[in-house]
Amino acid sequence: MAQSEVISSIQLQWDRVLGRLRAEVGEAAYRSWLKPLTLLSSDDSCVRMAVPTRFMRDWVAGNYQDRIQALWQDEVGVSSAVEIVVLPLARPVPKPALVEVGVEAEVPLSGKPESPREEAELPAIAEAPRVAEFQSLSGSLDPRFTFDNFVVGKPNELAYAAARRVAEAENVPFNPLFLYGGVGLGKTHLMHAIAHQIRNVYPQKKVIYLSAEKFMYQFVRALRTKDTMSFKEQFRSVDVLMIDDVQFIGGREATQEEFFHTFNALVDQNRQVVISADKSPSDLAGVEDRMKSRLGWGLVADIHPTTYELRLGILESKAEQLDVIIPQKVIEFLAHKITSNIRELEGALNRIVAHATLVGRAVSLETTQEVLHDLLRANDRRVTIEEIQKKVAEHFNVRISDMHSSRRARAVARPRQIAMYLSKHLTSRSLPEIGRKFGGRDHTTVMHAVKKVEELKSGDVEFSEDIELLRRMLEN
Ligand code: ADP
Ligand code: MG
DSSP states (O other): OOHHHHHHHHHHHHHHHHHHHHHHHOHHHIIIIITTOEEEEEOSSEEEEEESSHHHHHHHHHHTHHHHHHHHHHHHSSOOEEEEEEOTTOOOOOGGGOOOOSOOOOOOOOSOOSSHHHHHHHHHHHHSOSOOOHHHHGGGOOTTOSSTTOOOOGGGHHHHHHHHHHHHOSSOOSSOEEEEESTTSSHHHHHHHHHHHHHHHOTTSOEEEEEHHHHHHHHHHHHHTTOHHHHHHHHHTOSEEEEEOGGGGTTOHHHHHHHHHHHHHHHHTTOEEEEEESSOGGGOTTOOHHHHHHHTSSEEEEEOOOOHHHHHHHHHHHHHTSSSOOOHHHHHHHHHHOOSOHHHHHHHHHHHHHHHHHHTOOOOHHHHHHHTHHHHHHHHTTSOHHHHHHHHHHHHTOOGGGGTSOOOOHHHHHHHHHHHHHHHHHSOOOHHHHHHHTTSOOHHHHHHHHHHHHHHHHHOHHHHHHHHHHHHHHHO
16 A cells, blocks of 8 residues: 555544544543544554643543544454653654554545545445454443443433343334434443343343444455355344444435345344444435334334433433542533433533542532533533513414513513523523613513522422423524
């Protein structure tokens, strides 16, 4: 392989690792900690990267090193140490500094790629190492992703119960189990938990867990090495097949076709199939209709966006396992503010803990706000006062202009108060700022509105549920 190809393949692999990390940790944490990593060099025994400060090094080493190592190993197929060095003003070094890892040169696929998207990905597949055999695929289970560590609440109780059933039932209870929900809400956690549990209860069962991307990669490789027979057999001899993030299969006809056959063969033999995706079967883009309908035959369980109660429960359970004391106020603050998903919630907690440990200061509301400055802002940006006003106006069938008007009729004043209340809870705007957005009202008016709504909520279940519904719609 020519030097330049080697370099670009390492860079590509690193980019893919970063891409996966980004999906795992969320945008804010990615930007703060991972994006600044500069790949310096890589050989069989070690991959080296640089960060600009010691604090960052300690932080990345403490929080992400294991994942980086696991993903890197996953990517290059060689177990190598991860070394993070401090290089003030670290910039991407000139590319020739990179050395080759044990990557085999392979003949690229012949034939024209189906779409530009595939065109971009094929070289990466062609350069990937040939180590990941099927058995080792399940080796990448995260030991923390167990049922015991999964906090159950309203948004995920159905998915949880279904996953447990699948893991513990002797015979297939429903086929397939289709789990879907937004990013960072626990789909992968539940799938790994199923695998762990089956290993405990039925160690003789053969379980394969893999991402749809990996499935595609294996398939394309089998095509290239003309070894589709053993590809098929490997998959078709399992007791439980779990494929994560199946939305990535959309638009790739050949892989879809193969997946469909594998899927049908397993279901026909009464083997358990578990699928996850970010959308319901019928909403999967680029997936054939017969496949969509087939995917929905078993049990379709969706994981809803988190509620305050679930976020609180998760934070409390995670905080309990830490050596650092997290004041209840901080936990409530986080549950309130970090509404995007559970991954970000975890990331936030980890950052606070790392900061406290490194700086040697107790965790407080102040340090929390300081440390999570960027994350809090990013979470705020998700919903604006304008959006709240629009949604609330629609919901109560009043005009948006009534949010600013001075009309005091109950029919418009109440929705306006509700919108103020939601603005207070879903954004980080101050009371005076909120007042200004509601036709230049005084902050005491906003305060009064917030109090009023709280009062009504505690006295009227229906009203309270109405507000919860609005909140949930806005948080999405
Ligand atoms: P998804 O696959 O849906 O994007 P993950 O399963 O990767 O999300 O979950 C993201 C993170 O949140 C993981 O670290 C996971 O352990 C954690 N998590 C998700 N749901 C829960 C839960 N109900 N209880 C505890 N931790 C959870
Ligand atoms: Mg996942």
